[in-house]
Amino acid sequence: AQTVTQSQPxxxxxxxxxxxLSCTYDTSESDYYLFWxxxxxxxxxxxxxxxEAYKQQNATxxxxxxxxxxxxxxxxxxxxxxxLGDAAMYFCAYRANSGGSNYKxxxxxxxxxxxxx
Amino acid sequence: DAGIxxxxxxxxxxxxxxxxxxxxQTENHRYMYWYRQDPGHGLRLIHYSYGVKDTDKGExxxxxxxxxxKTEDFLLTLESATSSQTSVYFCATLGRFTYEQYFGPGTRxxxx
Numbered sequence: 426a427q428t429v430t431q432s433q434p435x436x437x438x439x440x441x442x443x444x445x446l447s448c449t450y451d452t453s454e455s456d457y458y459l460f461w462x463x464x465x466x467x468x469x470x471x472x473x474x475x476x477e478a479y480k481q482q483n484a485t486x487x488x489x490x491x492x493x494x495x496x497x498x499x500x501x502x503x504x505x506x507x508x509l510g511d512a513a514m515y516f517c518a519y520r521a522n523s524g525g526s527n528y529k530x531x532x533x534x535x536x537x538x539x540x541x542x
Numbered sequence: 543d544a545g546i547x548x549x550x551x552x553x554x555x556x557x558x559x560x561x562x563x564x565x566x567q568t569e570n571h572r573y574m575y576w577y578r579q580d581p582g583h584g585l586r587l588i589h590y591s592y593g594v595k596d597t598d599k600g601e602x603x604x605x606x607x608x609x610x611x612k613t614e615d616f617l618l619t620l621e622s623a624t625s626s627q628t629s630v631y632f633c634a635t636l637g638r639f640t641y642e643q644y645f646g647p648g649t650r651x652x653x654x
Binding site: 429431460468469470472475516527528529530531532533534535 | 573575582583584585586587590592598600630632634636641642643645647648
């Protein structure tokens with residue numbers, strides 16, 4: 426079974442600084458997707474960024490970027506120029522890329538990010 | 543938000559009573575999912591559906607059942623609620639072209 430591990434239950438960062446959230450995963454699949462979701466206090470789950478395992482180039486979305494190390498099964502999220510609105514719970518998630526998987530997501534336990542003004 | 547609504551948004555119920563949570567979507571997505579979120583556990587899959595009347599169990603399905611009689615509705619039932627089922631429940635659908643999951647706003651259920 427696939428597992429996703431987020432080893433940092435909580436992190437904090439100063440406004441305008443950079444922070445990196447860690448995620449490791451375990452799978453025997455070669456074709457899969459990895460995701461970072463943000464959950465602000467509103468409770469809404471928001472997709473931040475996704476990475477396809479076959480793509481070597483790390484995904485970026487504005488101030489959010491990932492460091493995807495396939496061999497190490499590591500998928501970290503870097504938030505640059507942190508803003509107060511970035512404060513949230515962040516979840517790393519894995520999904521096998523096959524119809525047989527029924528596109529089910531496996532989530533890590535989350536990292537609570539605090540942004541200090 | 544992919545047109546997903548969940549009802550009720552909040553519910554308090556007593557141990558032993560049946561509870562049904564409803565997920566409604568307007569995008570005609572084939573796949574639908576129910577997750578529960580608990581502190582220290584992230585989100586865990588309860589049940590999912592890959593079409594009308596086609597459902598299967600997820601990681602934490604004990605004590606839960608589901609039904610999908612129409613594409614747009616996916617119901618989660620707790621036959622006899624227990625305090626361990628106090629949680630926030632999320633419904634999600636799978637985008638037809640993006641194959642990304644879109645989440646509803648969640649339902650907070652408290653079992654006393």
